[in-house]
Amino acid sequence: MVSLIAAVPATEDAATHVMAEPALIWTGVVTDMVTGLSFLAILAALVTLAFRRGDVPLGWPLWCFVKFLMAYGLVHLLAAWSPWQAVPVLETALRIIATLFGVASAVTAWALLPRAAALPRAQAMVELRGQLAAVSAERDGAVAQLRQETEQRRQTEIALVHAKKLEAAGQLTGGIAHDFNNLLQAIAGNLELIARRADDPDRVVRWSASALDAVERGRAVTGQLLAFSRRQQSVSGPVRLVELIGGVRELAERAVAPLAQVAVEPIDTSWNVQVDALQLELAILNLAFNAREAMPDGGVLTLSAERARGSVPAELTSGEYIALHLTDTGRGMSAEAVSRALEPLSFQQEDAGPGGMGLSMASEVLRRMGGAMTVESREGEGTRVTLYLPVAKSEPPRAAIEEQFSDVRVDLNGITVALVDDDAQVRATIAETLAAAGARVIEAGSGPDGVALVEAEAPDILIVDFAMPGMSGAEVAGHVRERRVDLPILVATGFADAPNLERVHGARPALLRKPFDSNELLRRVNELLGRHF
Structure with missing residues (x-):
């Protein structure tokens, strides 16, 4: 329409010619109007797509094309209006702008052509989905296999723990049998004296008390053995640390016998810890067996305790802890053995020195009680195992021994x-x-x-x-x-x-x-x- 008008000379004959062809004029107006609106409709659709799909990286090529459509849409709308009022300067400016963005869009289109051609076809997408499904199925199978292997490993750990306990029980048998023979001798001797002197009430009371004391000592030993075998119930609660160490000391001495000894440094009688007493005794006994293995030629296993100050293991929650140290004078461990000592089943005990199953078992026991364990060792300088025990917030109940009798x-x-x-x-x-x-x-x-x-x-x-x-x-x-x-x-x-x-x-x-x-x-x-x- 615009070009048509521009081609006609600006004379009265041209005006007459234009007026003589109204159908031609209205055809140009309508086509320019429809073309301009079509450009703007495409522009609106592209802008809407850009805002709805912000995740699609359309970028500056889209905006070049948008501006090209806007400029040429306006050019056609101005051309449709020019038969009544021409705006040649604005129309020319819009044409220049449209031309610039058109060139930019063309350059961009050719630059993006290789990337567009590389996009996968529909069949390729179907094949990719199939491959993805196969990978997903393979992953699910691997996860199921991993779970099965994890369960098998757990069962193996349980079996090894029981084997370790059976070995330990065999090592304790000799000392326990000796103690029980002494207890039975004390009971039998006192009962025999009672039978001979039943008419002497004072002596009968004294002999009865002695026999009952032997029974109590036998009950304490069987209680420790039951704790070791995990056949007796136990509950986490406040425990006097000095009493717990005193109770487990005899078993620890048997564990390191006959060449090694157990030394216990003074422990503050006011320190109470929130633990499962039976399981903690089991952990200490396992560590004593490991210390004995580390001291084949004899040595000393020292038990000491202090308030945990400064740095504590990262897995511990905020709170107060008592650090219980078990230090042996054995052959120690290498740096690699120390780094892997708490890993269950990571390697065999004979390779690790005084570690292996005993350390991993003790570490798991401490973790369940809200505590933690660390290992420090150097080859030829012994090993120090530290048990971090949470401090109890209440006092342990005192046993009414007098009431019992x-x-x-x-x-x-x-x-x-x-x-x-x-x-x-x-x-x-x-x-x-x-x-x-x-x-x-x-x-x-x-x-x-x-x-x-x-x-x-x-x-x-x-x-x-x-x-x-x-x-x-x-x-x-x-x-x-x-x-x-x-x-x-x-x-x-x-x-x-x-x-x-x-x-x-x-x-x-x-x-x-x-x-x-x-x-x-x-x-x-x-x-x-x-x-x-």
């Missing part, structure tokens, strides 16, 4: 007690104790007989031994509770199989640790019956 008067008149124990001598002793307090005692020598006895007699309380052939005490309690959910049950045991007891219906049966004295038995029965002294 006090003359407690318990009246069980009118109470029927069902007693189930496969050991006739133990059953007779317990029955006599209960009968002396006024109870009516009905007895059974096996689990099935005990269940039948409870059903027939409807006792007020059931006392059952845990370890019995055929049907255990936990199974007896389970059968009884199916019919009498509220019946008080007292399980007498030398060890506790907690999962079995947890499955008993109703309230969890109470436990009475063997060996126990008559006063402790009567107190527990009174407690379960809800009676008071």
Whole structure:
């Protein structure tokens, strides 16, 4: 339209010619108008795309093309208006701008052509999706295999831990047997003296106390062995560190015997730690075995403690800690062995020196208790293992030893007690104790007989031994509770199989640790019956 007008001479004849062709003029106006609006519509679509897909890197080539479309759209709109009012300067300026951006867009298009040609075709995209799916499936298979291998490794660790404990138990057997022979000798000797001088009350009391003291020492030893075998329940709580170290010292001395010794430096009696006492004793005992391996020609394992100040292991949360040090005078470890000492199953103990399974086991025990462990060592200079124990926020309960042996008067008149124990001598002793307090005692020598006895007699309380052939005490309690959910049950045991007891219906049966004295038995029965002294 504009070019058409420009080609006609600016004379009256030209004007007459233009006016004589109105159809031609309106055709040009309409086409310029539609073309200009089309340019601007394309421009609007591109701008909308750019804002909606901000993640697509369109960049400056897009904006060159946008400006080219804007300029030429305006040029065509001005051309459509020029038959009535021409604006030649503005139209020329817009043409120049449009030309510049058109050239820029053309250059950009050719520059982007290789990249555009390299884009994958639809079939290639389908193939890529297939390859991605295959890789994903392979990854899922690898993850599943990794989980399986992790579980196998965990099972292997458990098996090795048990093997390590069996080895340690074998090493302790000699010393434990010697101690128990001494305890049995003390008990037998005192009982023999009581039998000979039963008419001398003062001496009988003294000899009885001596025999009971031997029983208590035997109970302490079996408690440590049960802790070592993890067959006895234990709960994390406040513990006096000096008492714990004093209790585990004997086992540690047997662990390093016969060539090495154990030295314990003074520990502040006010230090209380929040730990699982039995598991901590197990960790210390494992470290003692490792120290002995590091001192084949003899040496000293020193236990000391101090407040943890300054830097502590990064995995610890903020709080107060006691640092318990176990330092041996053995052959030490290399820097590589120290760096890998706490890794479970990373390498065999004989390669690591005084480390291996003992250190990794102890480290895991400390981690579960909210503590941590570090190892410092140099070849030829010994090893120092530090256990970081969280400080307890409350005082440990004090054992009422005097009350345990006090003359407690318990009246069980009118109470029927069902007693189930496969050991006739133990059953007779317990029955006599209960009968002396006024109870009516009905007895059974096996689990099935005990269940039948409870059903027939409807006792007020059931006392059952845990370890019995055929049907255990936990199974007896389970059968009884199916019919009498509220019946008080007292399980007498030398060890506790907690999962079995947890499955008993109703309230969890109470436990009475063997060996126990008559006063402790009567107190527990009174407690379960809800009676008071």
